[in-house]
Amino acid sequence: MDKVIIFDTTLRDGEQAPGASLNKEEKIQIAGALSELGVDVIEAGFPVSSKGDFQSVKSVAAAVKKSSICGLARALKKDIDAAYEALKKAHRPRIHVFLATSKIHMKYKLKKAKDEIVRLSCDSVKYASKLVGDVEFSPEDASRTDPEFLFRVVETVIKAGAKTVNIPDTVGYSEPQEYGSLIAAIKNNVPNINKAVISVHCHDDLGLAVANSLSAVKNGARQIECTINGIGERAGNASLEEIVMALKTRPDLFGGLSTAIKSARIYKTSRLVSKLTGFTVAPNKAIVGANAFRHESGIHQDGVLKKRSTYEIISPQDVGFYETGLVLGKHSGRHALKERLKAIGIKLSEVQLARAFELFKSLADKKKQIFDEDLIAIVEDEIRVSSPIWQLDDFRINSGFRAVPEAWVRLKRKGKNFQAESSGDGPVDACYKAIDKITGLKGRLVDYSIHSVTAGKDAQGEVAIKIRIKNDIISARAASTDIIEASAKAYINAINKFSSKEFRNEPRPS
Ligand code: KIV
Ligand code: ZN
Numbered sequence: 001m002d003k004v005i006i007f008d009t010t011l012r013d014g015e016q017a018p019g020a021s022l023n024k025e026e027k028i029q030i031a032g033a034l035s036e037l038g039v040d041v042i043e044a045g046f047p048v049s050s051k052g053d054f055q056s057v058k059s060v061a062a063a064v065k066k067s068s069i070c071g072l073a074r075a076l077k078k079d080i081d082a083a084y085e086a087l088k089k090a091h092r093p094r095i096h097v098f099l100a101t102s103k104i105h106m107k108y109k110l111k112k113a114k115d116e117i118v119r120l121s122c123d124s125v126k127y128a129s130k131l132v133g134d135v136e137f138s139p140e141d142a143s144r145t146d147p148e149f150l151f152r153v154v155e156t157v158i159k160a161g162a163k164t165v166n167i168p169d170t171v172g173y174s175e176p177q178e179y180g181s182l183i184a185a186i187k188n189n190v191p192n193i194n195k196a197v198i199s200v201h202c203h204d205d206l207g208l209a210v211a212n213s214l215s216a217v218k219n220g221a222r223q224i225e226c227t228i229n230g231i232g233e234r235a236g237n238a239s240l241e242e243i244v245m246a247l248k249t250r251p252d253l254f255g256g257l258s259t260a261i262k263s264a265r266i267y268k269t270s271r272l273v274s275k276l277t278g279f280t281v282a283p284n285k286a287i288v289g290a291n292a293f294r295h296e297s298g299i300h301q302d303g304v305l306k307k308r309s310t311y312e313i314i315s316p317q318d319v320g321f322y323e324t325g326l327v328l329g330k331h332s333g334r335h336a337l338k339e340r341l342k343a344i345g346i347k348l349s350e351v352q353l354a355r356a357f358e359l360f361k362s363l364a365d366k367k368k369q370i371f372d373e374d375l376i377a378i379v380e381d382e383i384r385v386s387s388p389i390w391q392l393d394d395f396r397i398n399s400g401f402r403a404v405p406e407a408w409v410r411l412k413r414k415g416k417n418f419q420a421e422s423s424g425d426g427p428v429d430a431c432y433k434a435i436d437k438i439t440g441l442k443g444r445l446v447d448y449s450i451h452s453v454t455a456g457k458d459a460q461g462e463v464a465i466k467i468r469i470k471n472d473i474i475s476a477r478a479a480s481t482d483i484i485e486a487s488a489k490a491y492i493n494a495i496n497k498f499s500s501k502e503f504r505n506e507p508r509p510s
Contacts, residue, residue, distance in 0.1 A: 004247060005223040006240065006259050007199065008034050009043040010273060011060070012072055013237050014227035019446075019466050019473040020277040023500045024056045030276060031060040033269045034228075035067045038260040039240075041094060043225075046072040048082035057083075061090035068092035068134065075099040075124035084131040094134040096166075097124045101153050102141035114149055121153055122160045129161030136164040138201065143169040143179060150182075151189045158190070164197045164223060169212055172205025172235060180215035187220045199223035202238045204230060209238035214246055217257060228273040229281055229288065241266045241287040241319065249313055267320035268345055275380045278475020280449065280464050287319055320345070328375075330364040341379070344372050352383050359383075363460075366481045371454045377462065377479040381489070388496045390439060392488050393417060399427040409434040409488065428487045435488065439495055443467040450486070453479055463490040469498045 011027050014020065022030065027044065034042050044060040045053040061069045069090040071083035075097050087093035099110075099121050106112055112120075121137065128135045137157040142150055154165050167186065169179060183200070187193055200216040200223070202209040213224050230239030244261045247254050270288040274281050283291045293316040295301045303310035328336055334357045341348060341356070348356060359378045364370055393412040399405040407430035410419040420437035424430030428448075436442050447466035452459040461483040466475050474497050478489035 002255070002257055003222070004217060004257050004259050005040045005197065005199075006038070006244065006261055007041040007043065007070070007223050007225045008039040008227065008240060009201075009225050009237060010034065010227040010231065010240075011056070012043040012045050013201075013225075013233060014231040014273075014277070015045070016233045017231045017236065017277070017279065019475045020231060020279060021472065021474060021497070022056075022276055023497055024052070024059055025500075026276045027056040028059050028063050030228075030273060031064045031067075031069075033265075033272050035064045036262075037265045037269050038262045039067050040260060041068040041070050041223075043070040043072060043096065045086075047086035048073065048076075048079040054082060054086050057086035058089065061087050061093065065091045068094050070094035070096050070136070072096045072098065073124075073128070075120045077124075077127060080124060080128045080131065084128075087132065092134065093132045094136060094164075095128040095132050096136040096138065097121075097128055097162075098138035098140050098166075098168075099124070100141050100170075101139035101150060102144040103146065104144065105141050118153060118156055122156050125157045125160035125162050133163075135162050136166055136199065137162040138166040138168050140168055141170040142167040143174040143182060144171070147182065147185055147189075151186065154186060154190045154196075155192055158192045158196045162196055164199050165193075166199035166201050166223070166225065167216070167221075168201040168225075169203060169209075170201075172203035172209060174202070174212050175206070175208060176211045176215035179212040180219040183216045183219040183221050197222050199225060201225035203233065204235040204237065207235070209236070210242045210246065213238045213243055214254070217247070217254060229270050229279065229285070231273070231277060231279050239286075241270060245287050245314055245319065248318075263318050264320045265345075271376065271380070275477060278464055278466065278477055280451075287314070292316075293321055328360070328364070328370045329368065330361075332360075332364070332370075337375075340372070341375060344375065346375070346379055348379070348383065356383055363481065367456075367458045367460070369456070373453045374460055377453050377460055381478050388492070389413060389499050390492050390496055392485070392492055395431060395434075395485070395488055397427045397431065397484055399430075405430045407431040407434045409438065411435065411438050411492070427484055431484060431488050432491050435491055435495070439499075441469055441495055441498065443469045443491065443494065446473060448487075450483060461486050463487045465490045465494060467491065467494045469495070472498060474498050 045057040047054040047057045057071050071087050073079035073083040083095045139153050198221045200213050200221045202212040226240040227237040230236040283289050295304050300311045391412045393410040396408045404423050405427045406423045408421045418438045420434045422430050422433035424433050450461050450463050453462050460479045460481050462479040463486040464477040474494045476490050476493035478486050480486040
């Protein structure tokens with residue numbers, strides 16, 4: 001097979017990154033984008049883990065038809081039943097069963113002997129295979145599992161009906177040579193291995209997740225599990241965009257293996273995930289970082305002007321970076337806005353367009369030149385947010401060199417206005433305290449950062465925050481030409497996330 005199956009787990013392992021909680025609407029939005037991107041399998045969540053996760057997987061399964069939709073389950077009947085129920089509306093449902101096989105996990109976490117692990121793996125795969133035709137099995141912590149025992153488990157689950165066997169490097173312990181050899185050894189030592197696809201799932205604790213995945217592919221793996229922007233547990237998972245572009249850029253090394261990913265949609269998808277999870281992408285991040293295609297040194301700039309390939313191995317357009325230019329201004333009309341949005345790949349309904357035009361006009365009153373990034377910020381912050389519970393209606397700040405900062409804030413909820421005043425350590429703190437008085441929730445700011453969306457003194461500032469409410473860490477962001485307004489909106493977005501019905505703080509799986 002010359003195709004590598006892309007299995008995206010942004011909505012499951014990616015969402016396990018602390019502070020990356022997504023609500024149902026956000027998951028549906030990301031799943032839609034992943035499907036448009038060309039992802040073969042979308043792991044939408046872990047249905048048994050919480051009511052919220054169950055509902056999200058169910059909604060994604062009903063909404064997204066082009067990709068297979070997968071639900072995770074431990075090797076337990078109740079987990080498999082929950083995954084099956086959540087996936088009922090999927091066109092191509094997949095149940096992903098996992099059970100740890102390494103000595104350390106079996107002894108300390110599961111307290112089970114080898115034979116019992118084999119029996120449970122076999123029974124759970126048999127049970128899941130009766131419910132859906134497509135079952136994947138993961139021997140968790142496979143890279144630290146005794147190889148002979150791993151071969152035995154893999155052979156058993158394939159006999160029991162697993163169509164994909166995934167070999168997770170759960171704790172990111174492996175190294176490319178070693179991990180590639182493990183995949184080759186599985187191919188050589190498991191007699192029925194040709195009846196299943198070998199998949200890999202690498203974590204980035206040593207910064208080797210992508211290298212390990214690529215080494216595995218060279219040794220016979222044909223499915224890669226990855227996430228957008230590499231988000232995930234601890235140091236994260238292998239990044240989808242890096243894997244896809246490595247395979248595409250070096251066909252000489254990977255024997256012409258290809259994926260179904262439409263690379264020109266990568267940047268857009270990366271932005272969406274960053275915005276909805278609140279995880280900013282580092283400027284030097286490969287493929288999707290803001291500096292990934294910027295040439296600073298004079299020698300490099302000169303080379304690129306003479307021939308781009310002197311210093312560019314990927315064309316920015318190939319991953320969906322577009323040329324930034326001055327686009328619109330105060331006098332631009334609705335048609336011009338629609339055309340520009342179309343040019344940068346944003347489709348809106350007529351109602352959304354009308355709202356975007358209003359916002360665009362009010363931004364154009366404050367800012368002379370409107371760039372593509374400004375339009376993206378408008379759409380991401382104001383248009384595509386699902387019916388917010390609280391909205392910022394107005395605010396006033398009094399702050400100065402010797403004055404105690406004070407804020408007056410008015411929020412809207414279901415058409416009614418609520419207002420409060422507060423002082424604070426600074427204008428943002430005063431504002432957040434006033435918002436807390438109105439909502440009755442107390443958020444503690446864990447992280448706050450601001451960057452300008454474009455260049456120029458009148459640029460919009462994009463504020464990204466993480467706040468703790470009760471035991472949850474919630475990420476959110478917002479942009480405005482007024483940084484206090486952006487800060488207040490980001491805070492309100494976080495509160496809305498917390499308050500949305502779908503958001504449940506139920507225990508995550510270990
Ligand atoms: O890292 C891991 O082992 C996992 C499994 C559930 C596949 O995420
Ligand atoms: Zn994982």
